[in-house]
Amino acid sequence: xxxxxxxMLDTLRRVHPLIHEITNYVTANDCANITLAAxxxxxxxxxxxxxxxxxxxxxxxxxxxxxxxxxxxxxxxLSGKKAGEIGIPVIFDPVGxxxxxxxxxxxxxxxxxxxxxxxxxNLSEVGxxxxxxxHTRGVDxxxxxxxxxxxxxxxxxxxxxxxxxxxxxxxxxxxxGRQTLCIDNGCPAMACITGTGCMCTAVMGAFCGAxxxxxLGAAAAALIFTGLCGEMAWETAGRDGLGSFHWKFMDAAGRxxxxxxxxxxxxxxA
Amino acid sequence: xxxxxxxMLDTLRRVHPLIHEITNYVTANDCANITLAAxxxxxxxxxxxxxxxxxxxxxxxxxxxxxxxxxxxxxxxLSGKKAGEIGIPVIFDPVGxxxxxxxxxxxxxxxxxxxxxxxxxNLSEVGxxxxxxxHTRGVDxxxxxxxxxxxxxxxxxxxxxxxxxxxxxxxxxxxxGRQTLCIDNGCPAMACITGTGCMCTAVMGAFCGAxxxxxLGAAAAALIFTGLCGEMAWETAGRDGLGSFHWKFMDAAGRxxxxxxxxxxxxxxA
Amino acid sequence: xxxxxxxMLDTLRRVHPLIHEITNYVTANDCANITLAAxxxxxxxxxxxxxxxxxxxxxxxxxxxxxxxxxxxxxxxLSGKKAGEIGIPVIFDPVGxxxxxxxxxxxxxxxxxxxxxxxxxNLSEVGxxxxxxxHTRGVDxxxxxxxxxxxxxxxxxxxxxxxxxxxxxxxxxxxxGRQTLCIDNGCPAMACITGTGCMCTAVMGAFCGAxxxxxLGAAAAALIFTGLCGEMAWETAGRDGLGSFHWKFMDAAGRxxxxxxxxxxxxxxA
Numbered sequence: 001x002x003x004x005x006x007x008m009l010d011t012l013r014r015v016h017p018l019i020h021e022i023t024n025y026v027t028a029n030d031c032a033n034i035t036l037a038a039x040x041x042x043x044x045x046x047x048x049x050x051x052x053x054x055x056x057x058x059x060x061x062x063x064x065x066x067x068x069x070x071x072x073x074x075x076x077x078l079s080g081k082k083a084g085e086i087g088i089p090v091i092f093d094p095v096g097x098x099x100x101x102x103x104x105x106x107x108x109x110x111x112x113x114x115x116x117x118x119x120x121x122n123l124s125e126v127g128x129x130x131x132x133x134x135h136t137r138g139v140d141x142x143x144x145x146x147x148x149x150x151x152x153x154x155x156x157x158x159x160x161x162x163x164x165x166x167x168x169x170x171x172x173x174x175x176x177g178r179q180t181l182c183i184d185n186g187c188p189a190m191a192c193i194t195g196t197g198c199m200c201t202a203v204m205g206a207f208c209g210a211x212x213x214x215x216l217g218a219a220a221a222a223l224i225f226t227g228l229c230g231e232m233a234w235e236t237a238g239r240d241g242l243g244s245f246h247w248k249f250m251d252a253a254g255r256x257x258x259x260x261x262x263x264x265x266x267x268x269x270a
Numbered sequence: 271x272x273x274x275x276x277x278m279l280d281t282l283r284r285v286h287p288l289i290h291e292i293t294n295y296v297t298a299n300d301c302a303n304i305t306l307a308a309x310x311x312x313x314x315x316x317x318x319x320x321x322x323x324x325x326x327x328x329x330x331x332x333x334x335x336x337x338x339x340x341x342x343x344x345x346x347x348l349s350g351k352k353a354g355e356i357g358i359p360v361i362f363d364p365v366g367x368x369x370x371x372x373x374x375x376x377x378x379x380x381x382x383x384x385x386x387x388x389x390x391x392n393l394s395e396v397g398x399x400x401x402x403x404x405h406t407r408g409v410d411x412x413x414x415x416x417x418x419x420x421x422x423x424x425x426x427x428x429x430x431x432x433x434x435x436x437x438x439x440x441x442x443x444x445x446x447g448r449q450t451l452c453i454d455n456g457c458p459a460m461a462c463i464t465g466t467g468c469m470c471t472a473v474m475g476a477f478c479g480a481x482x483x484x485x486l487g488a489a490a491a492a493l494i495f496t497g498l499c500g501e502m503a504w505e506t507a508g509r510d511g512l513g514s515f516h517w518k519f520m521d522a523a524g525r526x527x528x529x530x531x532x533x534x535x536x537x538x539x540a
Numbered sequence: 541x542x543x544x545x546x547x548m549l550d551t552l553r554r555v556h557p558l559i560h561e562i563t564n565y566v567t568a569n570d571c572a573n574i575t576l577a578a579x580x581x582x583x584x585x586x587x588x589x590x591x592x593x594x595x596x597x598x599x600x601x602x603x604x605x606x607x608x609x610x611x612x613x614x615x616x617x618l619s620g621k622k623a624g625e626i627g628i629p630v631i632f633d634p635v636g637x638x639x640x641x642x643x644x645x646x647x648x649x650x651x652x653x654x655x656x657x658x659x660x661x662n663l664s665e666v667g668x669x670x671x672x673x674x675h676t677r678g679v680d681x682x683x684x685x686x687x688x689x690x691x692x693x694x695x696x697x698x699x700x701x702x703x704x705x706x707x708x709x710x711x712x713x714x715x716x717g718r719q720t721l722c723i724d725n726g727c728p729a730m731a732c733i734t735g736t737g738c739m740c741t742a743v744m745g746a747f748c749g750a751x752x753x754x755x756l757g758a759a760a761a762a763l764i765f766t767g768l769c770g771e772m773a774w775e776t777a778g779r780d781g782l783g784s785f786h787w788k789f790m791d792a793a794g795r796x797x798x799x800x801x802x803x804x805x806x807x808x809x810a
Contacts, residue, residue, distance in 0.1 A: 025296075025565035025568055026569055026572050027569060027572075028296045029296055029297060029465070030569070032464035032465075033463055033513075033516070036462055036463065036512070037462070037512050042464065043369070044336070044337060045337065046339075047337075047339040047340070047372065049340070049370075050338070050370035050372040053369070053370035053371065053372075057369060066584070067584060067585065067587075068585070068587060069587040069611065070587070071339065096583065099583070099593070099597060100589075100590035100593035101590070101593065102587065102589035102590040103585075103590055192576055192577070193573055193576065194572035194573050194576060194582065195569070195572075240791055241790065241791025241792065241793075241794045241795045242576070242790055242793070242794035243573075243786070243788060243791040243793075243794070244787060244788075244791050246513070246573070246787070246790070247513035247514060247517060247787060249513065250511065250512055250513030250516070251510055251511025251514050252511065253512070253513075254462065254511045254512035255511045295565035298565055298566045299569060299570065299735070302566050302567075302734035302735075303733055303734050303782065303783075303786070306732055306733065313636065313639070314566050314606070314607060315607065315608070315643075316607060316609075317607075317610070319609075319610070319642035320608070320641070320642040323639070323641065324639060324640055341609065516783070517784060518783060518784075519783065520781065520786070521780055521781025521784050522781065523781075523782070524732065524782035
């Protein structure tokens with residue numbers, strides 16, 4: 001499977017889609033900024049009184065479970081259904097799933113009532129939604145085993161939920177249940193700042209909003225884009241520290257060209 | 271009209287006013303930091319249980335409609351009325367007005383019940399509040415036409431609402447319905463990071479809180495201050511990327527001197 | 541009293557504790573990032589539906605009163621009681637106490653119902669909780685007098701509330717009612733960006749979560765750690781401005797070694 005990465009980034013920057021993001025207050029600023037840097041425009045309304053209307057004028061909807069509350073969940077369901085009606089992609093990030101019943105219950109409700117187009121989470125989040133409590137720390141969590149498990153989880157979830165599922169980690173896996181890609185972009189420092197997962201999901205919203213006809217490719221492009229931002233930030237600022245890395249990450253996002261994306265991409269079919 | 275820019279910035283840094291900002295969670299950190307960098311102190315309480323009391327000890331009130339919800343709207347009305355009672359300026363930013371009825375309705379309610387001293391928004395936000403749905407994208411939106419429309423919208427709104435109105439864009443317009451200024455500070459990169467509009471409104475709170483007797487001049491000074499921060503950030507970090515630009519913007523705000531403000535200002539009466 | 545600073549930082553980075561932080565949306569991103577940079581992991585759930593469960597899997601709980609509302613207060617009480625049941629330290633930051641009755645009332649309720657392990661605030665916040673309205677601005681607030689008052693307030697509060705109390709300012713004071721330390725790390729620029737107080741409290745959560753058997757030492761280590769980050773950031777970025785200082789502060793946090801912490805610490809018993 002050959003990804004048309006340059007074409008997708010060019011499309012994103014030409015179409016300049018509006019992305020409605022219902023997200024958490026911890027990383028909202030970073031998510032808005034990377035949405036802009038990638039080439040889209042964010043709108044972040046989360047009140048049930050206006051969520052649907054904001055979705056109605058958008059080209060993609062991003063639902064992120066960080067700092068969840070009842071009102072926000074209500075908005076996510078309303079916006080998610082509206083997105084289904086008007087046929088725009090819904091990208092779902094089940095942040096923290098598996099750690100509290102309210103969170104897990106909300107994620108299950110979203111899966112059933114909204115039927116997202118793409119789900120992106122780490123192994124324990126996606127695994128817990130499949131009803132597999134995974135112990136990814138400790139003796140059993142060898143790298144080999146994790147990668148195998150991540151692939152299995154992504155493919156099982158994709159088939160069960162009939163959508164694209166990405167399980168991110170050292171290697172990012174993405175599958176629509178038929179085709180599966182492994183992506184090896186990124187760097188360890190990305191786990192040392194908050195919000196790289198949320199930002200990746202926001203970038204998925206941007207690519208999917210611009211290329212709704214090719215969601216697997218668009219979502220994979222977002223994984224590569226985000227991972228490559230990490231690599232570039234690490235090269236220029238790795239030794240300076242985490243604050244510098246954070247902002248060089250944003251620098252890389254805004255400066256990324258289609259050529260760089262093509263050249264830096266490390267992916268293969270599983 | 272000659273603006274006493276140096277004098278106003280010196281006053282702001284001497285008086286060090288407390289600014290109560292009821293604002294959105296996407297750009298709150300940037301707004302608090304630029305409030306400090308300009309020379310004021312922010313307080314950001316938004317619960318109806320304490321909003322009035324925080325307003326009562328402040329020298330200006332900033333109301334920003336981003337990530338609006340019912341509780342926050344209640345606080346804005348309570349705080350806005352308190353500000354009227356004690357006679358401190360209210361700066362109102364109708365973020366996203368025109369895109370959802372709840373938002374537009376809230377803005378209309380604030381205009382009527384709070385009667386803000388200064389309103390700052392972009393053309394479509396202020397235009398929609400006047401009941402003019404403006405199509406600012408596409409063929410008709412030539413630069414010439416936009417500037418003309420912005421001036422007309424600012425002056426009409428200022429007369430209708432009996433307050434100062436600023437319509438910001440490539441050229442910022444500010445009018446009290448009698449006098450109108452055009453300000454040409456700023457740079458295109460300011461539209462590529464989130465929150466430059468919110469930050470500008472916060473800086474208006476700082477200047478207006480310090481110079482309540484000259485609100486048109488104070489609000490104009492804030493537009494020049496913010497635009498000049500953008501120009502300075504662009505000069506030092508433009509090529510590095512959007513993350514660097516963001517933080518150089520904050521660097522410029524903290525280092526801005528009265529002399530630089532006077533020297534860099536680009537304004538004229540319309 | 542000799543603080544085992546290197547040992548505590550090493551322990552923190554080995555144990556990698558999970559810190560549940562119920563905090564404000566203005567500085568949440570900075571708090572999450574400094575928690576990571578110090579060596580711990582943050583989780584920031586604040587809904588009453590899940591607060592207790594998140595506390596139950598954590599090694600420390602941080603309660604921060606910024607942008608307080610009724611729901612968040614409910615979560616703080618629930619999480620605080622759960623922390624007491626399972627025996628993990630609770631670090632309490634009474635942000636803005638004394639400025640509004642709802643805030644002060646909430647702080648009093650937390651003191652009584654949660655019984656925090658450590659309280660950290662500035663002189664007027666902690667003073668107002670003791671029922672001493674302090675006028676720290678103006679003629680009477682000489683540096684000498686402030687330091688004396690801070691010590692008295694910290695010791696009185698520590699005895700009255702039977703916990704560790706830190707009153708931060710130019711000199712940070714920390715006392716358990718028997719022993720009192722004065723810490724002279726830090727720099728004036730820390731007061732010019734928002735969130736250094738909140739970040740210090742978050743770092744206290746990290747150290748106390750890792751070293752729950754030595755809370756006075758752990759909390760003091762956090763004060764030194766944060767102050768030293770400020771000193772390092774000032775040295776490398778002081779002249780560049782407040783944006784650069786902000787991110788160099790984070791750089792310093794992530795790069796801080798046990799040796800640097802030992803070498804840079806400036807403390808003595810009072």
